[in-house]
Amino acid sequence: MAYYIARRLGLAILVMLTISFMSFVMLKMSGDLAISLAGEGSGADYVEFLRKTYGWDKPLPVQYWNWLIKALQGDVGTSFYYGSPVLSLIAERLPATLSLGAMAITIALAIAIPLGMAGGRAPGSIIDRIALFIALLGVSTPIFWLSFLLILVLGIQFAVLPISGGGSVRHLVMPAMALAFYSMPAIIRISRAGMIEVMRSEYIRTARAKGLRPWQIYLQHALRNTLVPVVAVASVQFGFLLGGSVVVENIFAIHGIGYLTWEAINQNDYPVVQAALLAVSAAYVVLTLLADIVNMMIDPRIRLE
Secondary structure (H helix, E strand, C coil): CHHHHHHHHHHHHHHHHHHHHHHHHHHHHCCCHHHHHHCCCCCHHHHHHHHHHHCCCCCHHHHHHHHHHHHHCCCCCECCCCCCEHHHHHHHHHHHHHHHHHHHHHHHHHHHHHHHHHHHHCCCCHHHHHHHHHHHHHHHCCHHHHHHHHHHHHHHHCCCCCCCCCCCHHHHHHHHHHHHHHHHHHHHHHHHHHHHHHHCCHHHHHHHHCCCCHHHHHHHHHHHHHHHHHHHHHHHHHHHHHHCHHHHHHHCCCCCHHHHHHHHHHCCCHHHHHHHHHHHHHHHHHHHHHHHHHHHHHCHHHHHC
16 A cells, blocks of 8 residues: 555656646747746846846756755745745745635535436436536536626625625635536436446346345445545546636636636736646646545555556
8 A cells, every 4th residue: 555655646746747848838838937027118138137047048948947846945035926935925925815716526426426326327317418418518618707697696686695705604605616517527427337337237136136125235345336436537627627616716706726827817817827827737747646546545456556
């Protein structure tokens, strides 16, 4: 078990290094940062001064290495727009995004797993068709359109929930619902497919031949094996929610990582954009690592592999 975790941890570190390098290079390719920071009408001398001040006149590998050494020491730069350390800005905004993502994935799992498994137990039934219809609807519905619809219905028409801000749990309900609906299709499909495969397996037929009750077969045998792919997909979806919260946080005026990233992009605040990408990527990698460990505990065969 320790070897398995160490191997996965090593892969996670390699993934983070790759993501940091790719994001660093892509942001550098987006334009001349010195010109963007200097603003329109600035002289060439001032632009060159900025390049030398921030080390942008050096070769790209040298720039990345210098940035990586500082990042490993906890220094990811200073915001051009806010004038504050980027790490403090990320730490200030991250709890709001994590709370929103946690509520969204909880809603998605609470609805999608029972729905998908119920449909998988009886393919072609009414409940199965409802599950597939909801999955199709979730894939084809733009998240910004659903967000505005929720605001119109729950925030204005019935006035049961606040339409903006993140001061309390009630403020997070509508954005969490929008994000949950976005994540449900993948969870419904994978739990349905897993249940269909498990219910057709030989050990399920053996359990039926022994005379076990349907609920015993479902809970003690089918459910555990169906959850293995569901845990993996749920961790991926949680990572997607953290990264995809940019639109939702802007619509509902929630000052999280997504809102901070949007502000940084508008202000050409390169250090904040870089750090926000790394924060979301790190959360995604950690969630994937935790999902692997949970799946190993659920299914010992993964440990043997």
